Amino acid sequence: MHDFVFHNPTKIIFGPGREMEIGAELTAAGIGNVLLVYGRESVRKSGLLDRVIATLNQSGIGFVEFGGVVSNPVLSHTREGIALARQSGVEAVLAVGGGSVIDEAKAIAVGATAECDVWEFFLGREVTAALPVFSILTLAATGSEMNGNAVITNEETRQKYNIGTIHAYPRVSILNPELTYTVSPAYSAYGAVDAIAHLIEAYFTKEPGTRLQDRLVEGLITTIIENAEIIRDRPADPQARASMMWAATLALNGLTPAGVGPYTFPNHMIEHSLSALYNIAHGAGLAIVIPAWMQWYQPRNPAQFERFAAKIFDRQTGEAGISALKEWFRGLGCPVSLAEGQIPNGDIDRIAANAYGLAQRWEIDQLYPAKTIAEILHLSAQ
Ligand code: NZQ
Ligand code: ZN
Numbered sequence: 001m002h003d004f005v006f007h008n009p010t011k012i013i014f015g016p017g018r019e020m021e022i023g024a025e026l027t028a029a030g031i032g033n034v035l036l037v038y039g040r041e042s043v044r045k046s047g048l049l050d051r052v053i054a055t056l057n058q059s060g061i062g063f064v065e066f067g068g069v070v071s072n073p074v075l076s077h078t079r080e081g082i083a084l085a086r087q088s089g090v091e092a093v094l095a096v097g098g099g100s101v102i103d104e105a106k107a108i109a110v111g112a113t114a115e116c117d118v119w120e121f122f123l124g125r126e127v128t129a130a131l132p133v134f135s136i137l138t139l140a141a142t143g144s145e146m147n148g149n150a151v152i153t154n155e156e157t158r159q160k161y162n163i164g165t166i167h168a169y170p171r172v173s174i175l176n177p178e179l180t181y182t183v184s185p186a187y188s189a190y191g192a193v194d195a196i197a198h199l200i201e202a203y204f205t206k207e208p209g210t211r212l213q214d215r216l217v218e219g220l221i222t223t224i225i226e227n228a229e230i231i232r233d234r235p236a237d238p239q240a241r242a243s244m245m246w247a248a249t250l251a252l253n254g255l256t257p258a259g260v261g262p263y264t265f266p267n268h269m270i271e272h273s274l275s276a277l278y279n280i281a282h283g284a285g286l287a288i289v290i291p292a293w294m295q296w297y298q299p300r301n302p303a304q305f306e307r308f309a310a311k312i313f314d315r316q317t318g319e320a321g322i323s324a325l326k327e328w329f330r331g332l333g334c335p336v337s338l339a340e341g342q343i344p345n346g347d348i349d350r351i352a353a354n355a356y357g358l359a360q361r362w363e364i365d366q367l368y369p370a371k372t373i374a375e376i377l378h379l380s381a382q
Helices: 018-028 048-058 075-088 099-112 185-205 211-233 238-251 266-278 282-300 302-313 318-331 345-361 370-379
Strands: 011-014 033-038 062-066 092-097 133-137 149-154 159-164 172-175
Touching (some): 011 238, 033 075, 033 099, 048 062, 099 133, 159 266, 185 238, 211 238, 211 302, 266 345, 282 302, 345 370
């Protein structure tokens, strides 16, 4: 076990109907008005937005609406939100939606208090402050509801980059699994893939020997697999949606890698380029990248791949474990090759060049020069 600091300040309120407590939570935090950030249509269609507005009114919390966040949120819209937050003098940002909405809300919260343009933080400038962030989650996938990360695409430069800061952790996140019943089969599947991706990055790239963390990861992956299958067959199964929601939160809230020492996030580094260049859903991009990366990486950590195969899929070899995961992605309806994601194999060098920018930003460019990234992508070209 390595030394570590685990500091996660987000309060989680979990259960059906709990979104009606947001007004009281804001009041308790001394917040009088918020920027109310949401996506394109789901929160209107489901009636959630009306309910949230009703509870804000009841608690006497003022709000300014800022809708229209797109999946894979973009910098231009984030900048509009920052301008609105400044102009209206809101004291906090309330996100109602999936990971994209929460991420953009965090970036707005950071940008609203800064003197510089928000993109500078995505290029490496240190974040020193942000407006308080609150969230009501509607899609189980990213873990954004309980971490300090935000991922935004700069549409001009085609960079999909992130910030990670203690200042962006939501103060309170409300998780009502019933709100996820309406998530489409495709996004439900992508969410499961994303949560698994968050767990396997450190599991495979850390040094061996931290068995507690291995078992936490294996328990979460097994839970995600089991419940994703139930959700595919019965989208409104209460226990499956609840287990999936909490598992996805735990998959990227800092719990599982605490104590494992150094690790990297290579599948995300490559996937962010697929999203940046082709606007593919994050989980779909991961389903394409992961089996290829696993094939490439397996010889570097064979014992852990064997362990994964045995614990997750009851298979005897690392290779068989990789095939089983790929087949499982396919069975959920995810693309598992560039072609299935409508991405031309001829673009591999362009994708690799884009991903190399993020490899440099994350300081993993020694292990992942552009030609290595291209080699991995060729494994997803079949
Ligand atoms: O815009 P609306 O109409 O709300 O529709 C959304 C969107 O089209 C819809 N949706 C959300 N909740 C729904 C619903 N539809 C029906 N019922 C509901 N309850 O689903 C679509 C996808 O939503 P989105 O928020 O984009 O999905 P997700 O939560 O997977 O977020 C993806 C974004 O998060 C980033 C990804 O890169 C991507 O940009 N990530 C953020 C991370 C973080 N902050 O820690 C880590 C991840 O690795 C990831 O990079
Ligand atoms: Zn992810």
